Amino acid sequence: MNEWNNEIVVEIFPAMWQGFIVVLQVTLVAGLIAVLLGLLVAVGLRIGPPWLRRVLSAVFQFIRNTPLLVQVLFVWTATSYYINPEWSAFAVGSAVLGVHYASYTMESYRAGIEAIPVGQWEAATALSLPTHRVWGAIVLPQMLRRSAAAVANWIIAMFKEVPTLFVIGVLEMIAQAQKYQGQHYDGAVEGYTIAGILFLAASYPVAVAARRLENRLAKSNF
Amino acid sequence: MDFQEVVDSLPRYAEPLLVTVQVTLASAALALVVAFALGLMTSSKRLAVRTPARAFVEFFRGSSVVVQLFWFAFAMPVVLGIQFDYAIIAGIIALGLNYGAYCSEVVRGAIAAVPPGQLEASLAVNFTPFQRLRLVVLPQAWPEMIPSLCAFAIMLLKASALVSLISVTDLTAMAGLIGGQNGGQNLLAHYGLILVIYFVLAWLIWTGMRALERRAKRGIGIDAKPVKGRLTPAVAEKGLA
Numbered sequence: 001m002n003e004w005n006n007e008i009v010v011e012i013f014p015a016m017w018q019g020f021i022v023v024l025q026v027t028l029v030a031g032l033i034a035v036l037l038g039l040l041v042a043v044g045l046r047i048g049p050p051w052l053r054r055v056l057s058a059v060f061q062f063i064r065n066t067p068l069l070v071q072v073l074f075v076w077t078a079t080s081y082y083i084n085p086e087w088s089a090f091a092v093g094s095a096v097l098g099v100h101y102a103s104y105t106m107e108s109y110r111a112g113i114e115a116i117p118v119g120q121w122e123a124a125t126a127l128s129l130p131t132h133r134v135w136g137a138i139v140l141p142q143m144l145r146r147s148a149a150a151v152a153n154w155i156i157a158m159f160k161e162v163p164t165l166f167v168i169g170v171l172e173m174i175a176q177a178q179k180y181q182g183q184h185y186d187g188a189v190e191g192y193t194i195a196g197i198l199f200l201a202a203s204y205p206v207a208v209a210a211r212r213l214e215n216r217l218a219k220s221n222f
Numbered sequence: 223m224d225f226q227e228v229v230d231s232l233p234r235y236a237e238p239l240l241v242t243v244q245v246t247l248a249s250a251a252l253a254l255v256v257a258f259a260l261g262l263m264t265s266s267k268r269l270a271v272r273t274p275a276r277a278f279v280e281f282f283r284g285s286s287v288v289v290q291l292f293w294f295a296f297a298m299p300v301v302l303g304i305q306f307d308y309a310i311i312a313g314i315i316a317l318g319l320n321y322g323a324y325c326s327e328v329v330r331g332a333i334a335a336v337p338p339g340q341l342e343a344s345l346a347v348n349f350t351p352f353q354r355l356r357l358v359v360l361p362q363a364w365p366e367m368i369p370s371l372c373a374f375a376i377m378l379l380k381a382s383a384l385v386s387l388i389s390v391t392d393l394t395a396m397a398g399l400i401g402g403q404n405g406g407q408n409l410l411a412h413y414g415l416i417l418v419i420y421f422v423l424a425w426l427i428w429t430g431m432r433a434l435e436r437r438a439k440r441g442i443g444i445d446a447k448p449v450k451g452r453l454t455p456a457v458a459e460k461g462l463a
Contacts, residue, residue: 003300003301004301062417062421064453065376065380065420065421065424065425065428066380066417066420066421066424067379067380067381067382067383067384067394067420068380068383069383069384069386069387069394070383070394070397070413070416070417070420071417073394073397073398073413074410074413074414074417077401077406077409077410077413078410081406081409081410082410104453104461107452107453107457107458108458108459108461110452110458111455111458111459115459149460149461150458150459150460150461151461152461153460153461153462154461154462156462157461157462160285160286160287160288161286161287161288162286163286163288163289164288164384167387173289174288174289174292177292188296188297188300189297189300189301191297192289192292192293192296192297193293193297195286195289195292196285196286196289196290196293197285199284199285199286199289200281200284200285203284203285204280204284207283207284210461214460
């Protein structure tokens with residue numbers, strides 16, 4: 001163990017960068033799942049039959065209130081022991097992360113749906129529009145604008161939770177730093193610091209953009 | 223799967239449960255102090271007070287909590303020469319600072335939402351800044367904060383599972399330990415068991431915070447009507463901002 005060492009930084013950086021690319025890939029896959037599944041569930045909670053609503057809301061409440069880490073371990077154990085050991089950690093991890101954050105985005109979509117004035121629903125009924133037109137032409141366009149910033153904030157939060165997946169062997173930044181430490185008995189400081197800086201560098205500009213979007217949408221009266 | 227074995231191992235979860243509760247409570251206390259300090263600082267009119275607090279908040283919100291945890295546990299002892307006797311302290315500090323930074327935004331937002339007329343009135347009756355804060359601003363801002371703080375308290379409970387990664391024996395670590403015996407044939411059942419325990423703990427936090435919110439709102443003469451089983455409205459509308 002010794003002080004900060006610039007040579008180690010140069011040596012470890014390519015591995016950390018590789019880890020960072022993996023983080024971005026996971027974010028892309030899990031983000032797509034979170035955005036689409038959340039929307040699907042939010043709509044399902046609105047128009048599904050009563051039993052489906054009850055099941056969906058119970059399941060997603062459970063997912064939202066239990067730790068991601070344990071969920072990842074649980075599902076990984078289930079797939080590798082009982083379902084199919086061939087499934088990769090990347091695929092399983094991204095799926096769990098995506099579903100976990102769908103339980104949050106779903107709430108933001110729901111808040112967006114509930115913010116739509118009652119008059120809009122009444123007008124749609126008065127015109128006797130079919131369900132797909134009510135949602136496609138009236139509800140979704142208004143609701144997506146209202147929820148966009150919140151969902152973006154959840155995706156940023158998700159991006160920063162990707163390192164959790166190293167427990168099942170996804171080779172992201174923490175895993176790369178530990179791999180390097182295992183080979184060289186050094187590099188803890190450099191590895192974790194680089195990981196933090198990369199996260200900061202990637203998430204801060206996006207967070208600022210999301211805040212701008214939020215302010216702009218709040219100002220425009222729609 | 224042998225469910226009898228799972229039931230028999232229940233007593234072994236008592237101590238790890240206490241560890242999880244300790245980590246959650248201690249880091250929540252730290253987070254609350256940090257949140258109020260930073261929230262008041264970022265609400266300040268003076269640039270010299272606001273800027274360092276803003277930088278601190280953006281730094282802790284921007285870099286991942288998992289990375290911060292590893293940094294506090296493994297990198298800080300090397301860089302700063304500070305070595306904690308127990309890994310649990312590094313965990314509490316990392317979680318407390320990270321969630322404190324997030325919650326400071328809640329505090330700032332609630333303070334900003336106090337009607338300006340209230341501040342003008344307190345100026346008119348010649349309150350000192352401290353009186354203004356203690357008697358006018360905080361009593362009105364506090365009930366507004368509770369639902370969002372509740373959401374963060376539950377997220378903090380969930381994040382407390384991460385301390386198992388820096389070799390603290392909490393619920394998550396214990397499940398891996400007990401479940402890993404006999405070739406891991408009961409691993410899935412053990413993970414399932416602690417998922418349920420975490421859910422019950424989250425439900426307890428939620429119930430407690432709801433009672434707290436009702437009391438705080440009654441204190442300023444408002445009725446509280448939270449909706450059961452949903453993410454608190456403010457957090458649902460804004461996301462983790």
